[in-house]
Every structure is written in C-alpha cells, then in structure tokens.
Amino acid sequence: MSRPDADAALVAAATARLASASGTGPAAAVAETVVVVADVVPPAFALGAVEFTLGLPEDLGRAWHRSFTRTLFLAGQPGTVVSRHPARHVAADASMSWHGPAQGDGLRDLSRLLRAFRGPRPAASVTRDLSVLVPGGPAGHVVEARMATAGVGVGDYLVHLHHLLGEATLRGLIRRGDTVRIGHAPHLDDPDSRAALEPGRADVVQTRITHDHADPGRLRLYGVLVSERRRS
Template sequence: MTGTTEEQRLLRTWLVAHYHRVTGAGAPGRPSPAPPERSTLRAVAVLRDLDLTAFLNGTLAFAVAVPDELAGPWYGAFTRTLFLAGNPASLVHRVRFLHRTEDAMMAWTAPVHPERDPARQLSRMLKLFHGPVVWPGERRRITLRVPGAGRDGRSALLRVATARVSAAEYLIHLNHVLCESVLSGLLRPGDRLAIDHPAELDPRDVDVALGHAPRAPAHFRIAQDPHRPGALRLYAHLAVTEQTGELP
C-alpha cells in the first residue's frame, strides 16, 4: 500500500464509522454497551506458545462463550484484551478461565474491569506476550468453523496483512476483528471461515471487491501503522457470503 491521500481518507472514513457503530448502536442482538468513558472491561489471554490454528479456534470459541451481560459492555470497550505469556495449566487452581484450548496451551478470562481479579492478579504474575518481532506464520489459507450449532452454514473470508507485522500485533488485530464480528452477529455459530494471509491489503481493492463499509456484511481492522507515523493501515478485512456453498 502506497499510502496516498485517497487511501488515507478512505481509511479514516471507515474508522470513524466503526467508532460510531460501536459506541452508538452497540452489538446487534446483544445488550447495549455502556458509554465509552464507563465501558472499561478487558479480557486477559494467557499463552504458553503460539499455534496459529489453535489460537484462531480458541479466539472464536472464547468470543462465542462471552455471556450476554458482558458482551455489550466489552464490545463497547472495543474488545480490549491483554495478552500474557504463561502456562494456563499451572493457573487453573488460582484463576477462573472462561475458555481454555483442549491442550491447555491458551486460555481466556471473561472480560472484567482491569482493577479486578483475575485481570490484576494475572498482570502482576505474568509478563506481556511479545513473540517474534516478525510474524513467522505460514502465508497459507486456514479454514475452520465458528463453534456451535449453525443455522444456515454461511461462508466468510478473512484476509489479514502480514508484512511488517509482529506476532503480538497479529494477535491483537485478529482478536479484535474476530471477537467484534462474533459479538455483532456478523459471524455466527456454524459459519465457515477461511483466513488468507496476503502481505498487504489495499483498501481500494476491498472497496471494489467487497462493497463499501459499513453497509456491506463485512468488518475490518484499521490501526496506526508503527512504521509510518501518522498513517493508518488496513490490517484485516472480513466479508460474509450469505449463500451456502464453497468458500470464495
């Protein structure tokens, strides 16, 4: 992405629309979120290691498991999540996790206020998860299903930019777009999801191929580019295919 004025204007427009969607209407079908100044909930994820497929499946299962009374406020807090390095298996007797992967490699707490346990307890015990400076994952397509009984078996495609993205940044971007898509009802239990890993995402290509946000059945992750001060970058885009059938 070259970062032209046109591209930056488009990204800013999308970002403002997303802000108003989250802080205004909230998550469709879920309780309305608290105002931004009051919505401070934060989830905590503990990772012993980073297995990409396990992380994606675990994140979706965790998002589906978030109780309705917490879903709206956490959505209104932009699904803040703290990633810590540690062994969930050694913490199960001290911390109540909302979801753990079957191999106990990763675990998530329910969203809570940052000053309440278990968030405060874990923050004191463990260090931030950093991982490699450059994302080492394979740039291959991964396919999976959203946990739970499906209604119509829709298909979705998520594309995630990987160039100049660290493992920690990758986790943050994927966490936001997957959790927000589940909480908003864009991704539903039983939906099939394909994830591609191109080096870059050009917002102009997304606009042509997948429709104009925020009206299209899509979600995105836009954030500041640490390699280009003052510039925004499109890190992820998820689009749903309403019809059943093969993934695009």
C-alpha cells in the first residue's frame, strides 16, 4: 500500500470511529475517567481496563463513549487514594485504580491532589506479548490486538491501549469470558493490520488512530483489535 493510500485508509478509519462514538446518543457534557497509577503492570492494566468498562452502568458507558473514552492518568498509590476518593475498580494487584467516569468537576479534587503520570521510558521496556482472560462468562472466544511501540513512551502506551480496550468493550467486541491477546510490534504496517482498516470489517475491528508523535501532521495506527465472534 502506497503512503497516500495508507494515509487515506487511516483517515477513513478514524472518521468511522468518530461516527461510532457520536452515534451512541445526543451530545452531552464530557465524561472523564481517572486512572491512578502506582506501577505499570501491562496484564493487570489490560484486564483492569476491560473490567472497569464492563462494570459501567449503561448511561455512563454511553456518555464516556461519546467523550471518546477520555481518560486522565495520575501518579499515586491507589491504596491511599481510594480512602478519600472511592474507586469504581481496582486492579487485582492494586497497581492501578479507576475512578469515574464523571462529568463536569466530578473528579477535579482528585486531579488536583495528584500529578500527571508521565512514564517517559520506552514502551518496549515494559511490554511483552500477553494474554488475559476476562472472568465472568463462557470462555472460548479470542480477541486479538496489536500495539505499536516504536517511539512510544510508557505513558502514551497506556493511553493508546486504554482507548483501544475501552472502546472495544463498549462496542461489545470484548465480553465476559473472552481471552484478549495483545501483541506488540514497532509499527503496525503489516498486511493484517492494513486489512483491518477496510470499511467492510468495521463491525469486528477497533482501532486506535491519532496524530503521529514524531510527525503531528500525519496520522498513525497505534493499536488495532479484531474480534470475529462466531454467530450462533
């Protein structure tokens, strides 16, 4: 695929994502989630992101989806934070906690209490291919995801993966009982990743596309998830 064709495919996929989110209901106030990070443990983070999203009431899930799963990552100790700011979900290893989604100033006190989580280390330094089982349902379905790591810091990696998993879960591409496998590559320019951008596969694919950190004038595919669930 030529560079112009690749750019056009990314624009089309990003536009489809915007349409999917805006189609969940009428415009409303922005709903934001806060994740408090004590340590970066990718399997615990991935499973926590899915379980947090699955546990949202339907109205909050729609509001967060319309807000494009907006999330703020803060550095802190969940065990200390939750005593003053109740969490909706805490990772099994207590490395992270999820708060919200809330609209308006609902999480302002929490964001004032803690500093932003930066995570400047290269994502490749903490990422390994991983697999997590989402508890609570019939097992058997496998969801495949891949994340780009070249030029990506740990903080940005968390942002990209959280958007990918959150939106996929809100769309029903990840469900209870599913196994989510996450692979990594420097760039997602392989034939399978490019094929996932085809419009005809939009109902089984979730993407994370945003401006390239190294070249803000261009779009880059940072994550792709495919969930081809067999129909009964």
